[in-house]
Amino acid sequence: MKFMIIVKASKDSEAGVMPSEALLTAMGQYNEELVKAGVMEAGEGLHPSSRGARVRFANGTHIVTEGPFAETEQLIAGFWMWNLKSKEEAIEWVKRCPNPMPGTEAEIEIRQVFEADDFGAEFTPELREREERLRAEIESRKA
Template sequence: MRFMIIVKATADSEAGKMPTEKLLADMGKYNEELVKAGVMLAGEGLHPSSKGARIKFSGANRAIVDGPFAETKELVAGFWLWDVKSKEEAIEWVKRCPNPMEGDSEIEIRQVFEASDFGDEFTPELRAQEEALREQIAAKH
């Protein structure tokens, strides 16, 4: 099962405060453990929302809204993509994580949909298309 582990933003991360050398070293060791255990598929930190944008959809219309965005606790400061056996295993890994924000912080765990989750609507043709796209992505990396 794949899970996205979402590190929530804080006022400091939104202000562009960079992590300390110690936190970077601690996270490096933690990420190394994840990789050695075969858990980590990807992981990155994100720039503050002031450098981002949102595109709002309303039917065929699109509206672009530049950051920053007001609700800090709803923003994402970073993420991992993990492959684990269960949500419980993901929780256990998160509990071992160094505090990513050096103060109060929050990490959210969300399961990633698999092809089988979509049922009959995900036709054999759509599955083949998805697999071909994944192969193209893998070939580029």
């Protein structure tokens, strides 16, 4: 099972405050544990929402809103992609994570990623084949 682990933003992360060397070191060690355990597939920090944008789809139009966005508690500061056996295993790994926002209350959200079988009959063999071709193309570009 694949999970996206979402690190929620804080006032500091939205203000562009960079993590300390101590936090970078602790996170680096944690990421090493994840990689050695075969859990981590990807992980990145995100720039503040002031450097982002949102595109809203409404009535056949696209409405672009430039950041920053006010609702800090709903914003994302970073993420990991993990491959695990269960949500419970993801929870145990997250509990081992250093506080991503030291000195504050921080929140990490765990969300399971859909797999092909989750979509049912609507995900036809033709659509599955197309998806597999795209994934293979993505992998070939990494090499």
